[in-house]
Amino acid sequence: MKKVLCEIRHERIDPSRVFEFASDFSHGAQTFFFGSVRAKNQGREVIAVGYDAAIPLAEKALEEIVTEAISKWGVELKICILHRVGKLSVGEISVAIGVSSPHRDEAYLASRYIIEQIKLRAPIWKKEFYSDGETEWLKGHALCQH
Amino acid sequence: MTTVPVIDIKLNLFGAFRKYESKGTPISFQVHESMSVKMFKKRLADRLRELFPDFTDEQLIEDSAIADETRVLSQDHFLTGSCNLLILPPVCGG
Structure with missing residues (x-):
């Protein structure tokens, strides 16, 4: 049985897919985290966020993060990570x-x-679209270059 | 007189560098063979300054990583042949 699923896609995330993948009758705990586009950031009214990614490298980073989580918290874990790219409206x-x-x-612990780690290491970027027509790429964390 | 061999680089742009793309195509240019990633970033800044006279993203280049199609390259890595590269600005997924 497949225990890990890491995908970066343009298609809308269907929560039921995450529920179905991360379930196991031999397990007594499932945690689900959903990050969504919020309507305000640093006092500015956000109408959408564009997500950009170097997809093959980003999926590889997700798989590395999952491998680390499994090594820290047990080989029994089943983990599903789905991340969007493209322009998302508030609430998506x-x-x-x-x-x-x-x-x-x-x-x-693994979910957190x-x-x-996604925020620190996955080559994914966000561009905010504001109600006044302006846009801005958000500042982030520099990747390790050593 | 000896000439230093050159290699062809296609650089894929992401995030805040997307504004330098032309219709979604990578930037193509030549650099000296065996150039380090650190020097490549300086060459990239020169190239973008040539293409875009109002270019001011030197610090963004400095803060960005260079990768090939499978991994992030260290600053001391040497580019030994023509290749596709990616420039990865500071990340903020999630």
Whole structure:
């Protein structure tokens, strides 16, 4: 049975896909994290966010992060990460993370680790579109170059 | 007189560098063979300055990583043949 799913796609994220993948009758805990586009950022009214990604490298980064999570919190984990690219309206899901685990501690910890590492390491970028017509690429974290 | 061999680079742009794209195509240019990634970034800044006289993103280039199609390259990596590269500005997924 496949235990890991990492995808970056243009298509809308269907939460039921995450629920179905990250479920296991031998597990007693599932955590689900959904990141979505919010209507305000730093006092500005946001109408949409454009997501850009170096997709093959970003999917590889997601797989590395999942491998690390499994090595930290157990080989039993089932993990699903779906991330959008393209222009998303306010309220749309940009990222979904599902973790299934025998016990809740590992599921919570792995889920939190994965989203924080995505923000630090996955080659994905956000451009905000504001209600006044302006746009801005958000500042981020420089990738390690050593 | 010896001439330094040159290699062809196609550079794929992402994030804040997308504004330098022409119809979604990579930037193509030549650099000296065995140039380090660190020097390549300086050459890239020169190239973008040639193409865009109002170019001011030197610091963004400095803060960005260069990758090939499978991995991020270290600053000390040497470019030994014609290739496709990617420039990856600071990331902010999620």
